[in-house]
Amino acid sequence: xxLTGLFGEKFAFTDxxxxxxxxxxxxxxxxxxxxxxxAISRLYGGIHYRRAVDEGxxxxxxxxxxxxxxxQTRKRSA
Numbered sequence: 562x563x564l565t566g567l568f569g570e571k572f573a574f575t576d577x578x579x580x581x582x583x584x585x586x587x588x589x590x591x592x593x594x595x596x597x598x599x600a601i602s603r604l605y606g607g608i609h610y611r612r613a614v615d616e617g618x619x620x621x622x623x624x625x626x627x628x629x630x631x632x633q634t635r636k637r638s639a
Contacts, residue, residue, distance in 0.1 A: 562625025564592045567634065596621060 565572070576587040576595070589595040600618050603609040609617070 562622050563628045563632070566629040568592075
């Protein structure tokens, strides 16, 4: 939510942070899709149950809204 507020709902990006460990580059169409993939990976990895995954996403959105409502960013000069 916080990054979506800054960059928009359709901000596509790639993540190559795990390439050095033999993983592939991951591409996402939005920050929300990255959050959903990260959350479900916790279920598939046996780390969390479905309810924890769902509640974690809700909590994350609420925290993002809280931050977005309180953080001020500088306007870019032309």
